[in-house]
Amino acid sequence: MREYKVVVLGSGGVGKSALTVQFVTGSFIEKYDPTIEDFYRKEIEVDSSPSVLEILDTAGTEQFASMRDLYIKNGQGFILVYSLVNQQSFQDIKPMRDQIIRVKRYERVPMILVGNKVDLEGEREVSSGEGKALADEWNCPFMETSAKNKSSVDELFAEIVRQMNYASTPNGDDQCCSSCVIL
Template identity: 90%
Template structure:
């Protein structure tokens, strides 16, 4: 099965593997040495397939001069985590809300003339899967905390998630970006830009407002989390002052 990971990792375009497709079960065809192989993915093999995929695809990157970063996208349900991620990875907007369990994406990105590979984990926003966050956080290197600026409660929900990151990582200077999504719905706004900026300043992290629908600041968001993770890998530097790092 490693050939599947090698096949996908050799592509230049965005590479996506989603749990939702695997859970529903599907048949995919891949032409290998002029032969067509058919694989039926059953939900019972989901965890094994995902683990195997990640191991194989990581190994296929050996020898390439690229940094690899693991990004975790957190936030309550319906704030647009999946929409932001899919917009960045594929350039398309998800119209219909479909609650995420766990989706894994991979994309090459160049930031400040340096190539990187992002492994993006789009997490569940419902409390039903809240117990899984510790594992996500433990394995993540950078975190995008998303709330909907048309939902005040989602803004409140994001605060304990950041506390959870600090608790699990046992370190204050974890690369984090606070994101107010759905800026295209300005007339329905419940969270002011000032509230977001104040919270980001309290946390010492960048803040920006985005729209997955109009693609406002989406590419900038993922470029900035790469910068934050790169900066975080250089412990001799002082932490950046975030009183002026609002990226709207």
């Protein structure tokens, strides 16, 4: 069974913990309690292939930003979360993606851009078009989710597994040095 390390990144209050807990336990966290670092494990079957996800739910505050390089170095797949009802969180996600590319030294890192809190449609500040355009620019999938309503939560984690499966195959597109041997 394959094991993958998934890192969930985004600003404080965007719903990183709520998405992760909803996926792992099937329950929604109503109260906001800022995370420093939480770690979860869950078995998942995607496309008839079982995997174990080790999910790192990271701090969204700048106070712990220095820890991000280590998370990124060890991560294999990344879920970049912003809140649809907070334009600033959408802006904040861009340097996080740049940091992933810098630390990994590779453009085609498995990642998904996620606009969370689609249940608050009436308060939306970031359009679907803006999210899709950024994901197209980054050449990664884009999803809108609701941790509260469990909308697209399971699909999100299934898709990051697909991205990581694809990146780990020898024929993966733009795969860098996965089967290189230096003599």
